[in-house]
Amino acid sequence: MRRMTARPANAHQARLLKLLRDGGPNSRAQLGDQVDLSRSKLAVEVDRLLETGLVVADGLAASRGGRRSHNVRLNPQLRFLGVDIGATSVDVAVTNAELEILGHLNQPLDVREGPVAVFEQVLSMAAKLRATGLAEGFDGAGIGVPGPVRFPEGVPVAPPIMPGWDGFPVREALSQELGCPVMVDNDVNLMAMGEQHAGVARSVADFLCVKIGTGIGCGIVVGGHVYRGTTGSAGDIGHIQAVPDGRPCACGNRGCLEAHFSGAALARDAVEAAQQGLSPELAVRLEAHGALTAVDVAAAAAAGDATCLDLIREGGTRTGQVIAALVSFFNPGLVVIGGGVTGLGHTLLAAIRTQVYRQSLPLATGNLPIVLGELGPTAGVIGAARLISDHLFSPA
Amino acid sequence: MRRMTARPANAHQARLLKLLRDGGPNSRAQLGDQVDLSRSKLAVEVDRLLETGLVVADGLAASRGGRRSHNVRLNPQLRFLGVDIGATSVDVAVTNAELEILGHLNQPLDVREGPVAVFEQVLSMAAKLRATGLAEGFDGAGIGVPGPVRFPEGVPVAPPIMPGWDGFPVREALSQELGCPVMVDNDVNLMAMGEQHAGVARSVADFLCVKIGTGIGCGIVVGGHVYRGTTGSAGDIGHIQAVPDGRPCACGNRGCLEAHFSGAALARDAVEAAQQGLSPELAVRLEAHGALTAVDVAAAAAAGDATCLDLIREGGTRTGQVIAALVSFFNPGLVVIGGGVTGLGHTLLAAIRTQVYRQSLPLATGNLPIVLGELGPTAGVIGAARLISDHLFSPA
DNA sequence: CGCTCTTTGTCCTGCGAGTGGAAGAAGTCT
DNA sequence: AGACTTCTTCCACTCGCAGGACAAAGAGCG
Structure with a gap:
């Protein structure tokens, strides 16, 4: 076709x-x-x-x-490609023009391997999806990367966790390879667009979408449109100070939210707890896998491990502090929590809620739902498809 | 006419x-x-x-x-009335349709005396301006109040520092009295609009306008338009926690920014310093006036008083911490500092800048001017005139 | 099965907004 | 004085589009 x-x-x-x-x-x-x-x-x-x-x-x-x-x-033959590049894994999905997911692949992959390696992977996943007969080609592609993007050009700028990507012409390169229009955005913005299109944020004009994965970011939607800031770094809340003189962070400061709570920080805390003998559950798992992730903590917490519950609660409290400040400032109609760490579920959510409702003014929190994202790992790819469809369905 | x-x-x-x-x-x-x-x-x-x-x-x-x-x-005979109700004083000005100030009055007045008393004052000031021949009547009026406003209706909602105003139909009442269309907004938003129209923020699409007066608030401009949030309380940053377990605040929490630095907090700190003999300068002034305000602190600091300089620097640092968080989140193209406390001038500004540039990411601060407002006490009334003119100059 | 009522789709005419050319008015410069 | 510019008005022509009339297709009822 x-x-x-x-x-x-x-x-x-x-x-x-x-x-x-x-x-x-x-x-x-x-x-x-x-x-x-x-x-x-x-x-x-x-x-x-x-x-x-x-x-x-x-x-x-x-x-x-x-x-x-x-x-x-x-046209039911229209196909969009949604790509969500995370810090440690890649999601690729094919949708029709109504943004329904027809096929979805996920692969672990470290983004620090650089744009060339990642692109190779992405293209091979796209080819695999195409080979199943879901698509003969793509009419457009959206792609999310875990860092700030100069949106009009589709180029990452000074991304802290993906150094090799700075200035790499993602949009241009992918467009060449796929032979279709491409739009690039921050992964968190795509998650927000996904939840807006098909998730909990339908019909909310102003909301925040906090993604807690390897790092922490926040998608900002104002009047139904993603707000990206002057240089494309809006929503970069991982390096807001959550603890005065707290832990040192990769960014050079101390006490950043990300240093205290994120996928990476949680994994480190978990290993520490296991080694100090504070959590038999975790120790067993560490023994078995040689490493720990948020998934292990979630499982241990579900099994009633007190140390893990404490870790989650403390992280939630820290995150809640920062969100409380943002809620006071932004007065959103909804706060969505998403990302890999949401496996921690309602323990985390409860801690966040407690902190926000305590610290923000009643007028801002009075009717403010704080909820988990509905779409899980598909939010990003749906958001990516939405991004390119918004572009293609606008007058040229 | x-x-x-x-x-x-x-x-x-x-x-x-x-x-x-x-x-x-x-x-x-x-x-x-x-x-x-x-x-x-x-x-x-x-x-x-x-x-x-x-x-x-x-x-x-x-x-x-x-x-x-x-x-x-x-039409050079068109007249707008701009009203800026602060916590402790009222500004009223008359402008032509080009928003040039033709006459301006300022009166000390405690907003807590309630809407009836304040309205009486405002109307008498407006009458006085009219009596000078500047205007025979008004084609529209904008009014700012120091608290959140349900914008479409022009009604204050749950304003912490002006309890008697909750739900008072400001727009309706003033429109009746003046016989012209009226729009009501938060005073901070008006300041932002003023600086956008005639001050430092001309030609900036996304910026923050932090007003440090009796309280602290922040005007948010997104894509050239004021963002007011879901319930009209966006920008209410005075009760963001700046110091964990810090001073008790009127809102019931501890460590709020406003409790540590604002016109009110500064006055209290100054009196304390004077009484403890830490600042001879302030002691003299306290003796003379029986009270101290930000103006006294500014004067003493200008005279080289170390205690006052410390007060200002510490306050600036606290404010800078909060602004740093907001800058990371919002990625503005400009930050404007205004309000009564700006008399403290460059000592304050330097402290804020230091803190913001230290704590926010380079991508967000790289090209971020942090400046004092250009219009001083006229920003509010110009913004008020701008508000009503925007309304009247839109299709009905 | 025929009749009426409802909803949908197409055709067509007439109105009105708006474009762009041309001519006229008002000035400047040589 | 004459040539060239700039601004303004006038006018004829085009085009989009609203809205009524009509045709098509189906439902419900007796």
């Missing part, structure tokens, strides 16, 4: 495409109810979309008491 | 009005260069604005090498 290259010609078409993306197949009449256009105008624009091939007819809808309407939907 | 009641009929007219407000008198040709409309269309819209009386002819412009063009400008 030839890949689609068409773009909407005007704002009306863009609007219609997004409605079809978010609402699935729709009749002309239903579309008409949502867009405030005259029937004639609507018909013209839909016809033009049909001509481009972005939209196809999709049979008849059920009758609503009169003549049945002809459904239209986004 | 009959007050203007017209509003722009469409987005083009709104655009033109804002250009005339921000750029002063302009020829049709110059306007044409800025708005991407055909000459004919432009002429039609300008004519309509002339008909409404919002815009008037203003003589001939200088020649640019050919026929001289006819200037147009906003």
Whole structure:
């Protein structure tokens, strides 16, 4: 199949495409109810979309008491590639134009191996997905990297945990390889977009999405749009000071949130606890695997290990302190907690909530839900697909 | 003169009005260069604005090498009232439609005396300004109050330092009294709008405006628009914890920024220092006035008083810690420091800068100016005028 | 099975906004 | 005085689009 290259010609078409993306197949009449256009105008624009091939007819809808309407939907052959590069693993997924995941692969991979190695991996995963017949090619790709990005150019800038990537033309390179448009963003922003599109943050205009993985970051959504800051580093909350004169951090300061609570910090604390004999559970696991991760801590905590519960609670409290400050400042309508560490579940959430509700003003917390993300590891790739679809479904 | 009641009929007219407000008198040709409309269309819209009386002819412009063009400008008889209610004083100013201050009054007044007393004062100040012949009436008024506001309704909500105001229909009441449209906002947001319109923040899309007065607040501007949060309490940073287990605060927590540094905290610290004999300078002033304020501390510091310099530096450091966190989170293009305490000047600014540059990541601080506001006490009233003009110069 | 009512889709006409050319008005410069 | 610029108005023509009329397709009912 030839890949689609068409773009909407005007704002009306863009609007219609997004409605079809978010609402699935729709009749002309239903579309008409949502867009405030005259029937004639609507018909013209839909016809033009049909001509481009972005939209196809999709049979008849059920009758609503009169003549049945002809459904239209986004071309079911459209394919987006969503790539979520984490610090220690890579997710690649294929979606249709409605951003439903058709296939999803996950591979452990250290981002510090550099862009060339990572790209090789990503491309081979994409090829594998394509080989299953899910896609013959891609109409667009979104990709998230664990660090700040100069968004318009799609280039990482001064990423602390992925030094080899600074200035690497991710967008350009991937676009070349895949032969389709590509957009690049911070992984945390993509998670926020994912939860906004298909998760807990549907219909919330202003919210924060805190991702606790190897590091800690925060996606900021203002008025339904991701806010990236002046240089693309907005939401970089891992190096906010959580403990005065606390632990030394890789960034050169002391007491950074990330140094006290994150996947990396938790693993280190767990090993320490195991070695000091504070937690038999962890000691057993350390013996077995030779290393510990947040998963081990979660399992031990679930088994009732007091040390692990304390670790989680303390981390949650630290995180809660920082979030409390951000809530006072930003007054969001929702706070989503996500990332690898969410396996720690409700112990963590409870600690965070306690701290936020205690430290922020009632007006800001009064009706503020603090919840775990709904999509887990798929949030990032869905967000990536959403990113590129937003781009492609905007007037050129 | 009959007050203007017209509003722009469409987005083009709104655009033109804002250009005339921000750029002063302009020829049709110059306007044409800025708005991407055909000459004919432009002429039609300008004519309509002339008909409404919002815009008037203003003589001939200088020649640019050919026929001289006819200037147009906003009606010079338009008057806006800007009101800035602080915790301990009230500012009232009259501006023309270009937001130039024609008259400005300031009166000490405790906001806790309640809305009725404050309104009486504000109205009498407005009457006094009118009596000087500056205005025969007002076409709109903007008003800022020192606490959170439910913006669409113009009603203060749960304001900590002005308890009697909770739910008081400020917008409604003032609109009745003045007989013109009124908009209400947080005083800090108005300061941000003021600095954006006529101060240091011109041409910056994303910035923070930290106001240190009796309390501490922060105006947030995203993409050129003030961000107010879900419940209108965004920017309420005075109760972010700056010192773990620090001083008790009126809000019930401990260690709030406001409890450690603000006009009120500084006054208290100064009195304490004077009484303990740590600062002869302050002791003299306390003797003379029976009380101390930030002004006394500033004067003593300027005279080289070590205790006062320490007070300022410590406060700046605390503030800088909080701002550093916000900078990491928000990645602004500019941070403006304003409010009554800015009399402390560069000692304060230096302390804040040191702390921010030390604690935030280089990517966020790399090109981040941290500066004092340019407008001083007029920022609020200019912002207030800007608020109402933005409202009136938008399609109805 | 035929009739009526409802919903959907298409066609068509008329209105009105807006573009861009052309001419006229007003100035500058040589 | 004449040539060239710049600004403004006028006007004819185009094009988008709203909204009514009509046709198509189905549901419900007797």
